[in-house]
Amino acid sequence: xxxxxxxxxxxxxxxxxxxxxxxxxxxxxxxxxxxxxxxxxxxxxxxxxxxxxxxxxxxxxxxxxxxxxxxxxxxxxxxxxxxxxxxxxxxxxxxxxxxxxxxxxxxxxxxxxxxxxxxxxxxxxxxxxxxxxxxxxxxxxxxxxxxxxxxxxxxxxxxxxxxxxxxxxxxxxxxxxxxxxxxxxxxxxxxxxxxxxxxxxxxxxxxxxxxxxxxxxxxx
Numbered sequence: 001x002x003x004x005x006x007x008x009x010x011x012x013x014x015x016x017x018x019x020x021x022x023x024x025x026x027x028x029x030x031x032x033x034x035x036x037x038x039x040x041x042x043x044x045x046x047x048x049x050x051x052x053x054x055x056x057x058x059x060x061x062x063x064x065x066x067x068x069x070x071x072x073x074x075x076x077x078x079x080x081x082x083x084x085x086x087x088x089x090x091x092x093x094x095x096x097x098x099x100x101x102x103x104x105x106x107x108x109x110x111x112x113x114x115x116x117x118x119x120x121x122x123x124x125x126x127x128x129x130x131x132x133x134x135x136x137x138x139x140x141x142x143x144x145x146x147x148x149x150x151x152x153x154x155x156x157x158x159x160x161x162x163x164x165x166x167x168x169x170x171x172x173x174x175x176x177x178x179x180x181x182x183x184x185x186x187x188x189x190x191x192x193x194x195x196x197x198x199x200x201x202x203x204x205x206x207x208x209x210x211x212x213x214x215x216x217x218x219x220x
Contacts, residue, residue, distance in 0.1 A: 002160035008108035008115050010166035010188030012090045016041050017083035022076035023055050032059045041189050045167040047109035047140035081121050093216045094126045103129040105150050109140040129154055142172035168198035182206040
């Protein structure tokens with residue numbers, strides 16, 4: 001494999017607490033009740049609009065979406081990395097993979113600005129070949145647009161890609177992109193059994209489920 005491509009949230013970074021803090025700070029700004037970390041975690045994976053819509057639905061405030069979203073984004077962008085941190089040994093793994101000649105990419109439904117900032121702050125020594133988040137007008141995963149842009153930029157074919165993700169969104173994304181290898185991690189934002197059941201419903205069988213970050217090293 002030539003390219004190792006990773007989802008961001010729940011795969012290489014634990015971002016839950018900063019998402020929840022930004023959502024709840026903004027709910028308070030709009031005089032709405034806050035929601036739990038578990039609720040926010042369940043809403044992650046499909047992009048900003050989905051997270052905001054589901055959070056507002058949870059508190060019966062769907063009608064304020066247009067006003068709420070920019071205020072939430074401003075808060076999140078200014079507090080991106082308060083509690084966010086890499087999962088154990090991820091940086092060591094990325095360093096070793098890079099030293100062995102693999103290209104590394106991150107493809108996320110996070111806003112493009114946010115994912116690029118986080119890679120710079122959390123992995124300053126890693127030379128990612130491409131970091132791609134969702135920009136205005138682009139389709140979020142599982143639509144293949146983000147991957148198509150990364151592959152075109154790097155001159156890599158889908159059959160040269162190993163993809164790592166933690167949600168059903170990532171599995172559907174890999175299938176729609178016709179990627180060579182799919183690895184699902186169970187330390188992320190879906191419980192292991194929930195993840196397996198969601199993939200079974202989609203008739204997706206990854207090459208392997210990884211339950212520990214230490215298992216990554218066997219793949220390079």
